[in-house]
Amino acid sequence: MFFNPGIIALFISSLLISGMVLYASFYGALILRYWDIKSGSETQLNLERRTYLISTIISYACVFQLCSFFLFIYTADTLHPFFTGAMCAVGSLNVNKWGFPTVILKTITFLLAGLWLIINFTDNRGFDYPLIKVKYLLLLIITPLILAETIMQSNYFLGLNPEVITSCCGSLFTADTKGVASEIISLPRSVMEIAFYGTMMGALVLGAVFYRTGKMGYGFSAAISVTFLISIASFISFISIYFYELPTHHCPFCILQKEYGYIGYFLYLLLLAGGLTGMGVGLLMPFRQMPSLKETLPAIQKHLTLISVICYLSFTAIATFQIIFSNLKM
Amino acid sequence: MIELQNIRKVFNEGLSSEYIALHDLTLAIAAHQVTVLKGPSGSGKTTLLSILGCMARPTAGRIVLAGREITSLPERFLTDIRRQTFGFIFQHYNLLKGISVIENVMLPAYPQGEPFSLLKKQAADLLKLFNLTHKAAAKVEWLSGGEAQRTAIARALVNQPEVIIADEPTAHLDTRLSREFMDIMRDFKAQGKTILIASHDPIVHESEVVDRVVQMRDGRIIDAGVI
Amino acid sequence: MRKSDGFLLFIGGGILLLAAIFIQAHFVTRANLPLFQQKAEVVKSLGLTDLCLSTEARYTRHLSQSDWHAAFQSHPLALDHFPIGSIIGPPETLTKPHDQIH
Amino acid sequence: MKSVRNLILFICLLLFTAGSLWGAAEIMPGKLTPTDKCPICGMFVAKYPDFVAQIGFKDGTCAFFDGVKDLMKYYFDLAKYNPGKSTTDIAHILVTDYYSTKLVDGFQAFYVIGSDVYGPMGKELVPCQDEAAAKEFKVDHKGAAILLFKNITPELIKTLDQ
């Protein structure tokens, strides 16, 4: 355990977020149980008032979750000099088994909280709150995940032992170790390039189709989700080396360092925002026929699609720009 | 225009202090008319007015506004309708202290997000209509009773509502100002607005502007008046 | 001017001021580089290993080289009678074995 | 007494240094600038001074590398990386001695492979100035073998990249 301001900040924020979602899900459960939009009873009026509180809480929690995601990575990054063998966040995250699961959970919970906000926004446009049950079921799924994340993060920080000799990104993200990362790296570059540009094109075209005609919503959303994963894989496989200008350096975390102008935060933000909004479109698809949402939903979906496409397009543009104009020539 | 069917309003439901404010009340308000709710205090006038004005939801019963059933609309949507349909004038005017007269008039329109300059112009026009232009920048606590009343009326008009709802508007006014208020109401009626007033002031319900007087007692209508 | 514009101006001003601080800090740091070089030179030529922040107890002058058993050291639970001991934690060299060296 | 011995030692050292300078007069190390990049991988060489290697040509040009591995790749495929030049145009090869971090003659150096010391490009051939140093390095850093310059083959370089 380190007594480091960043760690304390993360502890506090995680506890706060957990408390917030626990509080929210308690009332969420009450809403699931007693909700009756037709009634004007005081219970119902109280529950309706609670929904304001819960959506406020989750909006804040979502923003905090995003901040804490980046703060976590940055803190891991600043801790790396304490561990023998660590070069960047990867090394610190590898110090014990809780590091990477925490990062992954933080990403998932952020995406889920974001999706919740999208559903909430939509729901608030329908005069009979048609998605209320869906919304609060989702909240009940998010809560345990956030609690698990808090516990994992605490385990990670409490288990930080400076005597551990960790492995850094240089050894983790190479072709000759075992694991998902090395399998990605050992894939032929051309395959990854085709996969990246192929799925990206697919997603963007589907996005355009959906934007124009309102058709292929599921396809677009699925493509965005797949592209999300493929983009991360491609980043590890062949995009990162152009940022590092090192043909053997595949680390997805070093890009977050100062030497690269913190461009990594921007890139991941684009990817997260694009992925989130794209997934949101798919999530809203089943509700297009609901009478109270018929009019508003397509417009919301169009907006989401637009944001998603712009984010992904920017991500691709930056990556491609770097590949073409990098000092590294392969 | 507004129809109430079997409206029931219960406060503190299920508690020992349970109190039924309105008993299965049915009432239809016609458009472009001046309707007065008359009755002693505690007769449920104000509760009825707040349900008519979409400010509160009934415990049971149905409300139909301009052909649309709005009973179970959540507050979010109800407010939107209320903001666009109704203008309120309260017993104590309920002007906000510490801000200027013109800001008070503009206040109901703030959440609409109209361009600010347009909004300001509308408010200024209204103030002009009520001879308050010279007081526009003054704080409301410096206004005389009549000026405060006219400001409150101006505020009720800023969203160009179809219906004006006034709760005991003349309770704190002298006779001259009360008559002046009724004169303004007459102008509104002439403009085609629907007017609802809760009052037990004879100046109000004996005024020739009034089309219908509804008498209430203990949460029930005892005389629905002529339509 | 509207109040909200005033607020935005204020926030903008705050951000600008913060940015100005960063820029100023950056330049001061750059301007101080020769000073650092000079200090590093002092360190090099004298073979110094520590800062001279607190000198009331000898183990706080050369933090990185204090004795293993200097009474109670500055362990967080120890009631040290040097005030600095409660603020500066025990050096890492003291709390961990030299495993790389053994 | 002691000081006299030191003095003699010093003079000897001085003579030796002068001699070696004289002997190595034809090796003029190329000057490394911060913008010099490795022709193989494109990274900035100056960031990793402990592994710098260079090939100097007779026309005075010089190529810099961030490790012996990349230098050897270049050396074995001059036609690709520097068309128009052949191995006969090479004036000198300098590599960084592991222990002294000074540039030494690459043809004379001893290279240890398979050790736990990694260069900026991963597995490396670690150059040592003399055989004794190479042997000690091999023991200290769990090296697999000591090689001379002439023993290094393109196949071997390939195995380092896996």
Place this chain on the structure above:
Amino acid sequence: MIKSIEKQRNIIDFTLSSLWRRKGKNLALLVVYTLVVFSLGSVMFFTQALKNEAAIILRGAPEIIVQKLVAGRHELIPMASAQTIRAIRGVEAVKDRLWGYYYDPIGRANYTLMVPEGMDLKENEIIVGAGISRVRQVFRGNALLLRTYDGRPISLFIKGILSPESELLSSDLILISATGFRRLFGVSGDDATDLTVTVLNKKEISTIAAKIVDKLPDARAITRDEILRTYDAVFDWRAGIMIAILAGAVLAFLIFAWDKAAGLSGEERREIGILKAIGWETADILQMKFWEGTIVSLSSFFLGVILAYFHIFYASATLFEPVLKGWSILYPEFRLTPFISGYQIAILFFFTVIPYTVATIIPAWRAATIDPDVIMRT
């Protein structure tokens, strides 16, 4: 889009005038909030700056220091050990160091005596740090009277004063010749305080340190990396402790903020009731409360950060001096170089704005859900 921006601007307009109407209460909040940000910010700026400063200037420290231990305590090391170390491959040079502490009852301070390399000092000449010069009021050309190990007074002439710029390092230093040092402390000519080892290849330092401990089992080898990490840990620790102490203050502030947000006055309740009655929706009130929080938070945050910056870097951290200084007489006079980063600002944000926001959510919601018809019923 434009509508929603215009709406937010309208709401901000109203929020500002509403804040202004209760300026006494809100200003008190602002002051307390600013103070919290200021204290936390000062701690963070201070420790970070010291950390960076130490990291940069201590990079010139010797790669390895070898000290002999006897019964776990640091002892004089025989100079012959240097020969053993020099034989290790990769060692560029081994130098013996002579240094020690001297408690001066007159100045009531600990001095650090050190024998500098390559400085031409006669046996009775010394160079003193600026701190000693200040405490003892001695200057170039004066004499400093010390007592040798066996109690004899010895008068040393001050040849010079070390530059004030390096005071953070040298405030308590007395540079003395080797013979002078040995005579003062009775150290025999065969011993040194410790040995410094120069290693050219950084990668080899730990291997060499291991070899030294192997060959000299009674010695400890301290590497430069360990020193630097010690400093990192020490200052992180310090910041951690300070923040833990300040957490109490933050908590008190949060309770204050909660109370302020929850304890709506009748006037405020009436105001929100009016707003709701004339057509504001719960979400609008929540937005107004959001802006209220944002205005207060951002104002205090900016103010606090800026004040902390000036406090640490331009007022020489005046408020911390007593804590750091403790009983040390030779507290160096130094001005820190402003190393600040966005990370610090972000953490500060996490420590102050986020808890404040969380603390005010529920009170804000309570206020926002006041029934609109409440004002008609009064």
